[in-house]
Amino acid sequence: MLLEQLRKDVLEANLELVKRGLVLYTFGNASGVDREQGLVVIKPSGVDYDDLRPEHMVVTDLHGKIVEGNLNPSSDLDTHTLLYREFPTIGAVVHTHSEFATSFAQAGLPIPAFGTTHADYFYGPVPVTAPLTDEAIGGRYVHETGLAIVERFRNPEVIDPLAVPACLVNGHAPFVWGRTAHDAAHNAVVLEAVARMAYRTIGLRANADCVSQALLDRHYFRKHGANATYGQK
Template identity: 85%
Template structure:
C-alpha cells in the first residue's frame, strides 16, 4: 500500500473534521501531498466517515491521475491538486461546509480580523474569491474553483498562503490548508471559531473597526516565524 503513513494522517484529518462538527454526513474532505514522490492522498467521494479506513484513501499524481485505489476520489480533487501545484509550501488541504465560515462565503464577504484569536492564526482578513462566471461554472468547475483561490492570493493584492491559510469561495464554502494534514484540520477548526466570533461581533456592532495592525502583528508573530515565543521549543 503506497504512502501508508500519509494515508493514516489524511484519514485522521478527515475524522477530526467530524469530531469538531465541521461536516455533515459525507460533506467535506481532506488531502495530503508527498512532495518527494509528487503524490496526493485524498478522501474517496461519498463514503461515510464511520466506514473510512486508510486503505480507502485514493492516491493520485499532482494532475489528479489515479495511481492507487479502487474508489472514486473526492469530487473536489481538481481544486486540491491545483492548490498543491500553485502553493508549493503547503502539505495538506481541507474543505468543509462549516456553518459560519460558509455563511460568510455565501454572503461573498471576507472574515475581518476583529481580534487576537483571529490574529493568532490568520495574518489579516480571511479573503473571499470573486464570484465564478457562468462560463467557469459550466466548464471545469472544480478546476475553476482552484483558479479563483489562486487568483485571490496571487492577483492584484498578493497574500502569503502560509500567513493566511484559508480562503472562502464565493457562494460556496471554505478551503483551508497547512504544512501537514493535522495543521490543515486544526486551521479549519479555528477558522470556524473565528467566523462565528466575527458574525457575533458584527451582530453586536456593525461598524466595528477590528484589530489594530500593532495587535495583529503582536499576536501573529508571537506564534509564527523565527522569533515566535508561544509554546515550547
C-alpha cells in the same frame, strides 16, 4: 500500499472534521501531498466517515491521475491538486461546509480580523474569491474553483498562503490548508471559531473596528515569526 503513513494522517484529518462538527454526513474532504514523490492522498467520494479506513484513501498524481485505489476520489480533487501545484509550501488541504465560515462565503464577504484569536492564526482578513462566471461553472468547475482561490491570493495584493491558510469560495464554502494534514484540520477548526466570533461581533456592532496592525503583528508573529515565543522549544 503506497504512502501508508500519509494515508493514516489524511484519514485522521478527515475524522477530526467530523469530531469537531465541521461536516455533516459525507460533506467535506481532506487530502495531503508527498512532495518528494509528487503524490496526493485524498478521501474517496461519498463514503461515510464511519466506514473510512486508510486503505480507502485514493492516491493520485499532482494532476489528478489515479495511481492507487479502487474508489473514486473526492469530487473536489481538481481544486486540491491545483492548490498543491500553485502553493508549493502547503502540505495538506481541507474543504468543509462549516456553518459560520460558509455563511461568510455565501454572503461573498471576507472574515475580518477583529481580534487576537483571529490574529493568532490568520495574518489579516480571510479573503473571499470573486464569483465564478457562468462559463467557469459550466466548464471545468472544480478546476476553476481552485483558479479563483489562486487568483485571490495574487490580486489585488499578494497573500502568503501560509500566513493566511484559508480562503472562502464565493457562494460556496471554505478551503483551508497547512503544512501537514493535522495542521490543515486544526486551521479549519479555528477558521470556524473565528468566523462565528466575527459573525457575532458584527451583530453586536456592525461597524466594529478590525484589530490594529500592531496587535495583529504582536499576536501573529509571537506564534509564527522567526523569534516566536509561544509554546515550548
